[in-house]
Amino acid sequence: MNQPLSAPPRFASPDAKKIEPAGFGIRFLANIIDGIILGVMTLPISLVFGRFQNKAHPSIKLTILSNLILLILAGFYYAYFYSKKGASPGKSMLNLRVVDFNTGTNPSFQTAFIRDTIGKLLSAVVLMGGYVIVLFRSDKRAMHDLISDTQVIRLK
Template identity: 30%
Template sequence: MGSMEMENLHDSYKYSGFWIRMVATLIDSVLMMLITMPLLYSIYGTSYFDSAGAFLGVPDLLISYVFPISVTILFWVYKSATPGKMAMKLKVVDAKTGNPPSIQQSIIRYVGYFVAFIPLFLGVIWIAWDRKKQGWHDKMAGTVVIRAQNNVVEDVDFSEA
């Protein structure tokens, strides 16, 4: 991205805070459940929902884990947002350039969610206090979540390392 494009990006966007990102995550979770639950039900019936096991076989692995991970990463790479983030007009971008995240950044960001959630969600709640509104997963991946300037409070500065 050229310096003029970076200036325009800086003038047009703000960092996106905790609550708006939480709403986007809830939208994504509901949408994913609307897709995966009927598929799991069609394969396993009600026994899937009564099972105490974390993994019921290859279809469960593919539908419950591989599909959500793959879809999320593909949305970040190709659209800079999941459907929930799109609905809230948010974008996940590289913190230094403002470009869409790379596949590597997206994978690191996804894995970073686990790191962020393990200590009582502290790494996600961190978004509320961080100057750039980054969770630990964002810091690990070198990404930020941004929104049109008139909708949030924090200025975006892609020139900082």
């Protein structure tokens, strides 16, 4: 009907919301925040395990068991937040999102769970090499990102 005289107003100007891969430093910071929150949430379990542990001669079995349980709980924490909200509390505070590398949607629960248990374990096993490669890749993906086919991005 009424042709506008000038170009129609843009709702999302190209510069308004830039998406770019998140770097090493900011992801490290987000992980510290998440670590604090997870530490508080798993404190009762840690205390129980500490109660059973022999302080003078700590048993290796109990150490492995307790770490495994804490790792799985952390996996559930991350998987819930990544699949439901696209970011854990720490990441959300710094405007980071975890997305599927192909479609840009939130990763599924299983993908996020594998990313943060098996993936992070494998990244950490050789001198944190899986984390360090973030510094050298142009798409800033760590090894756990490559394994689960995700990417961490930063909204601006």
